[in-house]
Amino acid sequence: MESKKAFAVAFSLQILSLVSSLDRSQFPPHFLFGTATSSFQIEGAYLEGNKGLSNWDVFSHIYGHINDGSNADIADDHYHRYLEDIELMHSLGVNAYRFSISWSRILPRGRFGDVNPVGVAFYNSLIDALVSKGIQPFVTLNHFDVPHELEVRYGAWLSPEIKKDFAYFAEVCFREFGDRVKFWTTFNEPNLMIKFGYIIGRYPPGRCSKPFGNCGLGNSSLEPYIVAHNILLSHAITVGIYRSKYQAKQGGSIGIVISTIWYEPLTNTTADHLAAQRARSFENAWFLDPLFFGDYPSEMREILASSLPTFTSEEKKLLQNKLDFIGINHYMALYVKDCMFSSCALDGYNGNALVFATGERNGIPIGEQTGMPRAYVVPDGIEKAVTYMKQRYNNTPMYITENGYAQQINSSITVNKLIDDVERAKYIHDYLASLSSAIREGADVRGYFVWSLMDNFEWLFGYTLRFGLHYVDFKTQERIPKLSARWYKNFLEGSNLRTNWDFNLQEDSSTY
Ligand SMILES: *[C@@H]1O[C@H](CO)[C@@H](O)[C@H](O)[C@H]1NC(C)=O
Ligand SMILES: *[C@@H]1O[C@H](CO)[C@@H](O)[C@H](O)[C@H]1NC(C)=O
Ligand SMILES: *[C@@H]1O[C@H](CO)[C@@H](O)[C@H](O)[C@H]1NC(C)=O
DSSP: OHHHHHHHHHHHHHHHHHTOOOOGGGSOTTOEEEEEOOHHHHOOOTTSTTOOOBHHHHHHTSTTSSTTSOOSSSTTOHHHHHHHHHHHHHHHTOSEEEEEOOHHHHOEEEETSOOOHHHHHHHHHHHHHHHHTTOEEEEEEESSOOBHHHHHHHOGGGSTTHHHHHHHHHHHHHHHHTTTOOEEEEEEOHHHHHIIIIIBOOSTTOOBOTTTOOOSSOOTTTHHHHHHHHHHHHHHHHHHHIIIIIHHHHOOEEEEEEEOOEEEESSSSHHHHHHHHHHHIIIIIHHHHHHHHSSOOHHHHHHHGGGSOOOOHHHHHHHTTOOSEEEEEOOOEEEEEEOSSSOOOOOTTTGGGTEEEESEETTEESSEEOSSTTOEEOTHHHHHHHHHHHHHTTTOOEEEEEOOOOEEOOTTOBHHHHHOOHHHHHHHHHHHHHHHHHHHTTOOEEEEEEEOSBOOOOGGGTTSEEOOSEEEETTTTEEEEOHHHHHHHHHHHTOOTTSSOOOOOOOOOOBO
16 A cells, blocks of 8 residues: 555656756745745634634634634644744745734733733744744734724724724834844735625624625625725834834835735626726725825726725825735636626625626636635636736735645545645646746746645634645644645755655545
8 A cells, every 4th residue: 555655646746747847946046935824723722821812713613603613722733833833844944934923912902901921922932943943934913813802892994993003013013023023914815804704794703784795784885995994004004113113123024915816807808808807906906006006996996986985195195105015825716707787696705896706617617626615726827916916016026925725624535635635736836837937027026935834724614624735633733744745845955856755655544
């Protein structure tokens, strides 16, 4: 069994290496290659070390919110195992690690209570251990989780009050960690968080209205734009603070991370081409245009009219040029059909742009289906997304802050099958090849992070979607490198894929 399996793995890797000329040397010399995680998804220890409750702690504890009925109280127990996890990264040979700071661990009650020294000490230890291994910390300040107290006091992102809290939190982090952290991002995927939290109501605070969802509270065509407005201003204020008080001394840079699906027109009509442009504007330019040019894209103003808040002239000045780099999370591509000139069903994710997005054209999927709903493998999408950003934003430096492949688990899938993840290795290989082509054409891309270092708590999906380069047995917390981890390590070492390969896969056919 062992040798047959090893042979199969060796064979798939040979195919990968034979069809490929992908090599680390095709990327710029100081390119960051890393893995990514977020605090809520891996840390666990949800009430340890004086941590306060976050909105996600409270939300995930309510029955029915998480598909498998699970929560992240323990997750990967990373809070206690961070040194072991840094060893995993060190063994991969990455030179950067993207992680987020739990706001409620640093400020259990937001600005209405004290800074928690235990939380600060945890991130100091994590950062010191990374730096000692030559791994650059690449820090996200907000990856969906907010102190629950801020939700209760004033509705968190729905209130302009949040600007004071976010800037206060960010400044604590710059002060405490900025001597060693050279890469900051304010927000992770605010565009996606808003769609899930305020349009379809499946993320906290679970607000929405018909036809996009049935939540009881909320307004899917109004609140998303209020929330985005407050997030954009929070970002701009925070970057202002970093630039005026910390950047010169600490020498870092600061950006934001946007979820970027690549939208292709479903048909070759002008209407569908315009629809694809609109879908990109409503998803990416919604956040990026204000931070470069000081206002929302015109397509949004035309459709949303007075539901889209306006910036005062001072706010426009505050917003302009507030990014040192763009963080791009990219997984997938979809087709887009126009719903402005012809009627069609509006889905919650894209409906406000008057488009309908689908993974199929004439019954043929846009790419191979992964374990995540609507996520298809379309490697060219990353080149197109990066080129779009390059053209629209004057080739501002970019980092691919997430890219990865989901495995969906079920009762019959074996641990071995999950570890033998040829599909993921091939996915990363193909996306890196497409990215390198964008770089050859001049795109200023400076880093790439695989989502994720290890299997973890995947929001709504609980533990049923696995994105890790490392398999995690959530009963024992054992981490096992998957084939993709071995592939990534080999790629980073720059060695020939057909040699130096350790086929020490575990012969364990127990089911998940
Ligand atoms: C949402 O807000 C808009 C604009 O104020 C309003 O016209 C609409 O009736 C509201 N919808 C709901 C469900 O409250
Ligand atoms: C789409 O239409 C344009 C302009 O009419 C044409 O040049 C192009 O070849 C068409 N593309 C496809 C894939 O049909
Ligand atoms: C379980 O997942 C595997 C791999 O994705 C798939 O081939 C199989 O059909 C699934 N089985 C069930 C019972 O859903």
